Amino acid sequence: MKKILSLAIAAALVAPVAAMAEATVYGKAHMVIQNTSEDDGTDDVDVWSVDSIDSRVGVKGSEDLGGGLKAVYQFEFKVNLDDGSGLGDRNQFVGLAGGFGTVLLGRHDTPLKMSQGKFDQFGDVAGDIKSVIPGEDRLDNVIAYVSPSMGGLSIIGALVSGELGDGAGGELDGPADHISIAGLYKNGPIFASLAYNSYDLGIVADADPSLLRGTLIYKAGMWQAGVMFSSLDLDDAGEDADAYGVSGNVKVGGSGKIKAQFLSGDAPVASAPISPGVKVTDGTEGNDVTQWSLGYEHGLSKRTKVHVGYTLYEEDESDYEETAFFGGLIHKF
Numbered sequence: 001m002k003k004i005l006s007l008a009i010a011a012a013l014v015a016p017v018a019a020m021a022e023a024t025v026y027g028k029a030h031m032v033i034q035n036t037s038e039d040d041g042t043d044d045v046d047v048w049s050v051d052s053i054d055s056r057v058g059v060k061g062s063e064d065l066g067g068g069l070k071a072v073y074q075f076e077f078k079v080n081l082d083d084g085s086g087l088g089d090r091n092q093f094v095g096l097a098g099g100f101g102t103v104l105l106g107r108h109d110t111p112l113k114m115s116q117g118k119f120d121q122f123g124d125v126a127g128d129i130k131s132v133i134p135g136e137d138r139l140d141n142v143i144a145y146v147s148p149s150m151g152g153l154s155i156i157g158a159l160v161s162g163e164l165g166d167g168a169g170g171e172l173d174g175p176a177d178h179i180s181i182a183g184l185y186k187n188g189p190i191f192a193s194l195a196y197n198s199y200d201l202g203i204v205a206d207a208d209p210s211l212l213r214g215t216l217i218y219k220a221g222m223w224q225a226g227v228m229f230s231s232l233d234l235d236d237a238g239e240d241a242d243a244y245g246v247s248g249n250v251k252v253g254g255s256g257k258i259k260a261q262f263l264s265g266d267a268p269v270a271s272a273p274i275s276p277g278v279k280v281t282d283g284t285e286g287n288d289v290t291q292w293s294l295g296y297e298h299g300l301s302k303r304t305k306v307h308v309g310y311t312l313y314e315e316d317e318s319d320y321e322e323t324a325f326f327g328g329l330i331h332k333f
Helices: 005-012 165-169
Strands: 024-039 044-052 056-066 069-079 087-098 101-109 138-146 153-160 178-187 190-198 210-220 223-233 241-252 256-265 289-299 304-315 321-332
Touching: 056 087, 087 138
Parallel strands: none
Antiparallel strands: 024 044, 024 056, 024 321, 056 069, 069 087, 087 101, 101 138, 138 153, 153 178, 178 190, 190 210, 210 223, 223 241, 241 256, 256 289, 289 304, 304 321
């Protein structure tokens, strides 16, 4: 399943299909063996683990309603292959699609999260951008819209209801307590995006934080390079935080790929957690963080690949350091 889910939907659902399309069952099994070492300046911890990395199973489909209108749906669940602890919710929605675009209701990645495209070379594993760059949110109670492509430009917007009511959440009782919007442009080897989130903290804090994130990726034949920046404005809830990253990969041989990624940013320090989902790390003002990752993956077929990687995460002021070495197997169906 493609990372930019709603763009895939917008592209796929304009194609003619039978009046009643069959449901499609799909999924991904991803297991890794990982060694993690942590050093906080006082104690060292070294642990080996066998982990399921966002393995998933889902069902999706559509129905032709006539007149160019379709009903679409998806139910996707996280599966914990390592310990069998049960299912977790991922993107799940029902909606309508037509010449006007696609409207979805349910649980979904925010447009800002989707705007990263294929920047993250280590998504879901230890080197994931979410350790340093905020905005990797999947939210409940979403009303989302995906525009048709207009010369390579697509607009995606989402309104999120807090659903807490006056007593529990202050002003978090409307249909648009949180807002996410993104513009995505793809033309040949170029992918570019600019996205914005705004958050209402209700009675938690008298502040209206916001997050701005931009991404640029260039893909040319055997290689890809990308840059990303983010700026988190915490208003009166804490200290603002900026972050940036660079990533790239080079294909080697017939089925191999070498991947590298570097991330750096301020550790956000807030008097209240950002709701919902923006990552806020512990620490003091000026506790800059960096993360280096290097990896290799090799395709065994179109649906199966193996990979290895190494990640070093460091915090400046707190002297915290974490390293992870991992190797894994991915199979999609």
